[in-house]
Amino acid sequence: MSDIADLLLHARWVVPVEPHGTTLEHHTVAVRDGRILALLPQEEARRLYPQVQAVELPHHVLFPGFVNLHVHAAMALMRGIADDLPLMRWLQEAIWPTEGRHVSPAFVRDGTLLAAAEMLRGGITTCNDMYFYPEAAAQAFDEAGMRAVLGTVVLAFPTPYASDADDYLRKGLAVRDQWRGHPRIDFTLAPHAPYTVDDDTLKRVAALAAEIETPIHIHIHETVQEVTDSITQHGVRPLTRLERLGLLGANFIGVHAVHLDETEIALLAHHGCAVAHCPTSNMKLASGAAPAAALRAAGVTVGLGTDGAASNNRMDMFAEMRHASLLAKVTSGDATALPASEVLRMATLEGARALGMAERIGSIEPGKQADLCAVALDTPETRPCFDPVSHLVYVAGREHVSHVWVDGEARLDKGKSLLQTSxxxxxxxxxVWQTKLVN
Structure with a gap:
């Protein structure tokens, strides 16, 4: 890579996330060929690169783009369709029947385009998606210019997408092969949940994940009912079952993980697993509050996820950061639990680490992809500002996002979307889809 920058971002504050707890004032991020070339004082950057295109961010905090560790992007088309229901009623009475009637490649493409636009406007540059028709999702994310990791969904029952577990895997792996080598599109194996996938299929997923070296992305311990049903049907709690079937390991991303005992927290730490903490969805569905602070204290990698817009109803990482911190404090009785710097790290580098992408994204370090977000702190509601990291978590919202870059390419400029789709x-x-779904 050449040492001549092609883009300079001059910011009032830069929060690189790594080293942890660092905030740099009046610094510049130099970009070359979509990667971070250097992080240096502004005066030095202006002297070294006098003719280089520059973006002035005089009242802004610049930080790594958010990594949304769990989302069902296409469900943006079902935003608000079944509010104020507990999880299993929500699924069985509303979501699964609606999907059965309407989910198609067109549904997924259009819903994913809508979701990508929302996420990028809110500073999310990477997401870990789980949904049907991943080829349609890949096309939409590619068109939006967003980084995405797509799940090869597996269920034990038929849907319009696939007839059985073999069909799900065959179709998902074929799409993975088609997109292999794409700079912004990656894949996981995504069995939906222990209660929707049988033992033989879970064993096969574990073997495949080891063979092709890919993460496993699965809902776990989201509700009390899920845990008690597992004990009744399998004689053990879900995580114990998954461990026996060989799924737990450094490539395992367990979504929600709300109802864990101390033994299970230790089990996740022992195997090097990661957890996608989705506080807003867990609150809205009354699933509970995941022990995120205890998981972090045990050494578990914990990232943040929005879940889908059908259960949140926003794909908003500012809300997830704030809710994660406040929930940790109120459930533990400890006001120091999950401080602002920790939840920002969870929303960026820890999510990247869970996906095996920490060498590429998640912090502002030379050599990493220039996936970046700038937030303007120049409005009355954001002043005074004594600590920009505290402001990112407790004050600012996605309405304050001014600029977003993916691979050094602008996706949002001064609040204006630069996406291909208007x-x-x-x-x-x-x-169009609202009309279809209500008829």
Whole structure:
């Protein structure tokens, strides 16, 4: 890589995330060929690169783009369709029947385009998606210019997408092969949950994940009912069952992990597993509050996820950071639990680490991809600012995001979307699907 920058980002504050707890004032991120070339004082950057294109961010905090560790992107088209229900009623009475009638490649493509636009506007540059028709999702994320990891969904029952476990795996792996080598699209194996996948299929997923060296992305211990049903049907709690079947390991991402005992927290730590903490969805579905602070204290990698817009109803990492910190404090009785710097790290580098991407994204370090977000702190509601990291978690919202870059390419500039798909077209697609889903 050449040592001549092609883009300079001059910011009031830069929060690189690594080293932990660092905030740099009046620094510049130099970018070359989509990667971070250097992080250096502004005066030095202006002297070294006098002719290079520069973006001035005089009242802004610049930090790594968010990594949304769990989302069902296409479900943006079902935002608000079944509110105020517990998880299993929500799934069985509303979501699964709606999906059965309407989910198709067109549904997934359009819903994913809508979700990608929302996520990018809110500073999310990478997401870990789990949904049907991953080829349609890949096309949408590619068009949006967003980094995405797509799940090869596996269920024990048929859907419009696939007829059985073999069909799910065959179709998902074929899409993975088609997109192999793409700079922004990766894949996981994504069995939906222990209660929707049988033992033989879970064993096969574990073997495949080891063979092709890919993460496993699965919902676990989301509700009390899930745990008690597992004891009734299998004689053990879900995590114990998954351990016996060979799924737990450094490539394992357990989503939600709300109802864990001390033994299970230790089990996740022992195997080097990661957890996707989705506080807003867990609150809205009354699933509970995951022991995120205890997991972090035990050494478990914990990232943040929004879940889908059908159960949240926002794909908003500012909300997830704030809720994660506040929930940790109120459930533990400890006001120091999950401080702002820790939840920002969870929303960026820890999510990247869970996906095996920490060498590429998640912090502002030379050699990493220039996936970056700038937040403007120049409005009355954001002043005064004594600590920009505290402001990112407890004050700012996605409405304060001014700029977003993926691979050094602008996706949002001064609050204006630069996506190929216009807002007008996105609104048209949303209206079309709303009409279809209510009829």
């Amino acid at each position: 807002d007008k077209e996105l609104l048209r697609l949303a209206a």
